[in-house]
Amino acid sequence: MRNTKLYDLAAGLPLALWFAYSVVRLRPSIAADIEIIASGGGTLFVWAQLFSLAGSALFNLLLVWLLLVRDKPVLKSRGAIPRIAAFAGTFLGVGIIQLPVAPLSLPLQVTAALLVGTGSVLAAIVLSRLGKSFSIMPEARRLVTDGPYALVRHPLYAVELLIIAGTALQFAQPLAGILGVTVLLLLVIRTVFEERVLAEAHPEYEAYRAKTARFIPGVI
Numbered sequence: 001m002r003n004t005k006l007y008d009l010a011a012g013l014p015l016a017l018w019f020a021y022s023v024v025r026l027r028p029s030i031a032a033d034i035e036i037i038a039s040g041g042g043t044l045f046v047w048a049q050l051f052s053l054a055g056s057a058l059f060n061l062l063l064v065w066l067l068l069v070r071d072k073p074v075l076k077s078r079g080a081i082p083r084i085a086a087f088a089g090t091f092l093g094v095g096i097i098q099l100p101v102a103p104l105s106l107p108l109q110v111t112a113a114l115l116v117g118t119g120s121v122l123a124a125i126v127l128s129r130l131g132k133s134f135s136i137m138p139e140a141r142r143l144v145t146d147g148p149y150a151l152v153r154h155p156l157y158a159v160e161l162l163i164i165a166g167t168a169l170q171f172a173q174p175l176a177g178i179l180g181v182t183v184l185l186l187l188v189i190r191t192v193f194e195e196r197v198l199a200e201a202h203p204e205y206e207a208y209r210a211k212t213a214r215f216i217p218g219v220i
Helices: 005-038 044-069 078-096 106-133 156-167 175-201 205-211
Strands: none
Touching: 005 044, 044 106, 078 156, 078 175, 078 205, 106 156, 175 205
Protein backbone atom coordinates (compact mmCIF):
# COMPACT_ATOMS: atom_id res chain seq x y z
CA MET A 1 0.00 0.00 0.00
CA ARG A 2 2.82 2.42 0.89
CA ASN A 3 4.34 2.00 -2.57
CA THR A 4 1.20 2.96 -4.49
CA LYS A 5 0.34 6.25 -6.17
CA LEU A 6 -2.81 6.45 -4.04
CA TYR A 7 -0.75 6.38 -0.83
CA ASP A 8 1.62 9.03 -2.19
CA LEU A 9 -1.35 11.20 -3.16
CA ALA A 10 -2.84 10.85 0.32
CA ALA A 11 0.51 11.75 1.89
CA GLY A 12 0.88 14.84 -0.28
CA LEU A 13 -2.71 16.07 0.00
CA PRO A 14 -2.35 17.88 3.37
CA LEU A 15 0.68 19.73 2.03
CA ALA A 16 -1.16 20.59 -1.18
CA LEU A 17 -4.04 22.00 0.87
CA TRP A 18 -1.60 24.06 2.95
CA PHE A 19 0.04 25.60 -0.12
CA ALA A 20 -3.38 26.20 -1.69
CA TYR A 21 -4.43 28.03 1.47
CA SER A 22 -1.28 30.13 1.18
CA VAL A 23 -2.38 31.22 -2.30
CA VAL A 24 -5.85 32.12 -1.01
CA ARG A 25 -4.28 34.27 1.72
CA LEU A 26 -2.20 36.13 -0.89
CA ARG A 27 -5.19 36.96 -3.09
CA PRO A 28 -6.53 40.02 -1.17
CA SER A 29 -3.09 41.65 -1.06
CA ILE A 30 -2.56 41.02 -4.78
CA ALA A 31 -5.98 42.49 -5.56
CA ALA A 32 -5.25 45.54 -3.38
CA ASP A 33 -1.94 46.24 -5.13
CA ILE A 34 -3.56 45.87 -8.56
CA GLU A 35 -6.30 48.30 -7.51
CA ILE A 36 -3.71 50.84 -6.33
CA ILE A 37 -1.79 50.56 -9.59
CA ALA A 38 -4.98 50.82 -11.67
CA SER A 39 -5.89 54.03 -9.82
CA GLY A 40 -2.54 55.57 -10.68
CA GLY A 41 -0.88 55.10 -7.30
CA GLY A 42 1.65 52.52 -8.38
CA THR A 43 4.81 53.51 -6.51
CA LEU A 44 8.06 51.56 -6.82
CA PHE A 45 7.29 49.72 -3.59
CA VAL A 46 3.76 48.77 -4.70
CA TRP A 47 5.11 47.34 -7.96
CA ALA A 48 7.87 45.46 -6.08
CA GLN A 49 5.34 44.13 -3.58
CA LEU A 50 3.01 42.96 -6.35
CA PHE A 51 5.95 41.20 -8.01
CA SER A 52 6.74 39.52 -4.69
CA LEU A 53 3.15 38.44 -4.03
CA ALA A 54 2.52 37.22 -7.57
CA GLY A 55 5.79 35.26 -7.57
CA SER A 56 4.87 33.65 -4.26
CA ALA A 57 1.41 32.73 -5.56
CA LEU A 58 2.88 31.16 -8.71
CA PHE A 59 5.38 29.16 -6.66
CA ASN A 60 2.71 27.88 -4.28
CA LEU A 61 0.34 26.96 -7.12
CA LEU A 62 3.08 24.89 -8.74
CA LEU A 63 3.71 23.15 -5.42
CA VAL A 64 0.02 22.23 -5.20
CA TRP A 65 -0.03 20.85 -8.74
CA LEU A 66 3.16 18.82 -8.42
CA LEU A 67 2.15 17.32 -5.08
CA LEU A 68 -0.96 15.96 -6.80
CA VAL A 69 0.55 14.72 -10.08
CA ARG A 70 4.10 13.71 -9.13
CA ASP A 71 5.39 10.19 -9.71
CA LYS A 72 5.40 7.76 -6.83
CA PRO A 73 8.84 7.41 -5.18
CA VAL A 74 11.14 4.56 -6.10
CA LEU A 75 12.93 4.81 -2.74
CA LYS A 76 12.37 6.66 0.54
CA SER A 77 14.82 7.72 3.21
CA ARG A 78 14.63 5.52 6.28
CA GLY A 79 14.11 6.75 9.84
CA ALA A 80 12.37 9.72 11.40
CA ILE A 81 15.25 12.23 11.48
CA PRO A 82 15.36 12.85 7.69
CA ARG A 83 11.61 13.51 7.70
CA ILE A 84 11.80 15.81 10.72
CA ALA A 85 14.58 17.82 9.07
CA ALA A 86 12.56 18.09 5.85
CA PHE A 87 9.39 19.15 7.65
CA ALA A 88 11.19 21.68 9.86
CA GLY A 89 13.15 23.09 6.93
CA THR A 90 9.95 23.56 4.95
CA PHE A 91 7.77 25.14 7.62
CA LEU A 92 10.10 26.82 10.13
CA GLY A 93 10.16 29.84 7.84
CA VAL A 94 6.47 30.33 8.64
CA GLY A 95 7.61 31.32 12.11
CA ILE A 96 9.40 34.34 10.67
CA ILE A 97 6.19 35.94 9.45
CA GLN A 98 4.64 35.59 12.91
CA LEU A 99 7.17 38.10 14.28
CA PRO A 100 6.55 41.87 14.45
CA VAL A 101 7.19 43.69 11.19
CA ALA A 102 10.48 45.62 11.14
CA PRO A 103 10.40 49.40 10.52
CA LEU A 104 12.36 49.46 7.25
CA SER A 105 13.35 52.34 5.03
CA LEU A 106 11.78 52.42 1.57
CA PRO A 107 14.95 51.11 -0.15
CA LEU A 108 15.06 48.14 2.23
CA GLN A 109 11.35 47.46 1.74
CA VAL A 110 11.84 47.38 -2.02
CA THR A 111 14.96 45.22 -1.67
CA ALA A 112 13.14 42.69 0.52
CA ALA A 113 10.19 42.52 -1.89
CA LEU A 114 12.48 42.05 -4.89
CA LEU A 115 14.42 39.29 -3.12
CA VAL A 116 11.23 37.38 -2.35
CA GLY A 117 9.78 37.97 -5.81
CA THR A 118 12.95 37.02 -7.68
CA GLY A 119 13.47 33.95 -5.51
CA SER A 120 9.86 32.86 -6.01
CA VAL A 121 9.94 33.24 -9.79
CA LEU A 122 13.27 31.40 -10.04
CA ALA A 123 11.91 28.68 -7.74
CA ALA A 124 8.90 28.28 -10.02
CA ILE A 125 11.24 27.91 -13.01
CA VAL A 126 13.28 25.25 -11.20
CA LEU A 127 10.11 23.45 -10.08
CA SER A 128 8.82 23.35 -13.65
CA ARG A 129 12.02 21.55 -14.66
CA LEU A 130 12.00 19.19 -11.68
CA GLY A 131 8.40 18.35 -12.53
CA LYS A 132 6.99 15.08 -11.28
CA SER A 133 10.21 14.29 -9.42
CA PHE A 134 9.39 16.95 -6.82
CA SER A 135 9.41 15.89 -3.19
CA ILE A 136 9.54 17.54 0.21
CA MET A 137 10.60 14.44 2.12
CA PRO A 138 13.90 12.73 1.17
CA GLU A 139 12.62 10.47 -1.61
CA ALA A 140 13.97 9.33 -4.96
CA ARG A 141 11.95 9.61 -8.15
CA ARG A 142 13.23 10.13 -11.70
CA LEU A 143 16.72 11.66 -11.53
CA VAL A 144 16.86 15.15 -13.05
CA THR A 145 20.33 16.37 -14.07
CA ASP A 146 19.64 18.89 -16.84
CA GLY A 147 18.43 22.47 -16.95
CA PRO A 148 19.23 24.21 -13.62
CA TYR A 149 20.30 20.83 -12.26
CA ALA A 150 23.19 20.75 -14.72
CA LEU A 151 24.64 23.75 -12.87
CA VAL A 152 24.08 22.72 -9.24
CA ARG A 153 22.60 19.74 -7.44
CA HIS A 154 20.07 21.72 -5.41
CA PRO A 155 18.99 24.76 -7.44
CA LEU A 156 15.60 24.93 -5.71
CA TYR A 157 17.22 25.39 -2.31
CA ALA A 158 19.72 27.85 -3.78
CA VAL A 159 17.01 30.21 -5.01
CA GLU A 160 14.93 29.67 -1.88
CA LEU A 161 17.76 31.39 -0.02
CA LEU A 162 16.67 34.61 -1.72
CA ILE A 163 13.14 34.10 -0.41
CA ILE A 164 14.41 33.40 3.11
CA ALA A 165 16.67 36.47 3.07
CA GLY A 166 13.93 38.74 1.74
CA THR A 167 11.42 37.44 4.26
CA ALA A 168 13.74 37.65 7.27
CA LEU A 169 14.69 41.21 6.33
CA GLN A 170 11.09 42.35 6.78
CA PHE A 171 10.64 41.19 10.37
CA ALA A 172 12.00 41.93 13.84
CA GLN A 173 15.68 41.22 14.41
CA PRO A 174 17.55 39.35 15.69
CA LEU A 175 14.90 36.60 15.88
CA ALA A 176 14.03 36.75 12.19
CA GLY A 177 17.71 36.46 11.29
CA ILE A 178 18.21 33.55 13.69
CA LEU A 179 15.23 31.70 12.20
CA GLY A 180 16.51 32.43 8.70
CA VAL A 181 19.95 31.00 9.49
CA THR A 182 18.31 27.97 11.12
CA VAL A 183 16.30 27.33 7.95
CA LEU A 184 19.53 27.62 5.94
CA LEU A 185 21.24 25.03 8.14
CA LEU A 186 18.25 22.72 7.81
CA LEU A 187 18.43 23.05 4.03
CA VAL A 188 22.04 21.86 4.13
CA ILE A 189 21.06 18.94 6.38
CA ARG A 190 18.21 18.07 4.01
CA THR A 191 20.61 17.84 1.08
CA VAL A 192 22.66 15.24 2.94
CA PHE A 193 19.67 12.95 3.47
CA GLU A 194 18.35 13.55 -0.04
CA GLU A 195 21.68 12.75 -1.66
CA ARG A 196 21.97 9.52 0.29
CA VAL A 197 18.65 8.22 -0.99
CA LEU A 198 19.32 9.46 -4.54
CA ALA A 199 22.72 7.75 -4.62
CA GLU A 200 21.15 4.51 -3.39
CA ALA A 201 18.35 4.63 -5.96
CA HIS A 202 20.43 5.90 -8.89
CA PRO A 203 24.00 4.54 -9.26
CA GLU A 204 24.78 7.32 -11.76
CA TYR A 205 24.21 9.95 -9.08
CA GLU A 206 27.77 9.69 -7.74
CA ALA A 207 29.23 10.76 -11.09
CA TYR A 208 26.75 13.63 -11.28
CA ARG A 209 27.58 14.72 -7.72
CA ALA A 210 31.31 14.69 -8.47
CA LYS A 211 30.98 17.26 -11.26
CA THR A 212 28.38 19.66 -9.83
CA ALA A 213 28.34 22.01 -6.84
CA ARG A 214 25.74 21.74 -4.10
CA PHE A 215 24.33 25.29 -4.27
CA ILE A 216 26.61 27.73 -6.14
CA PRO A 217 28.89 26.74 -9.06
CA GLY A 218 32.54 26.98 -8.07
CA VAL A 219 31.70 28.00 -4.49
CA ILE A 220 29.77 25.38 -2.54
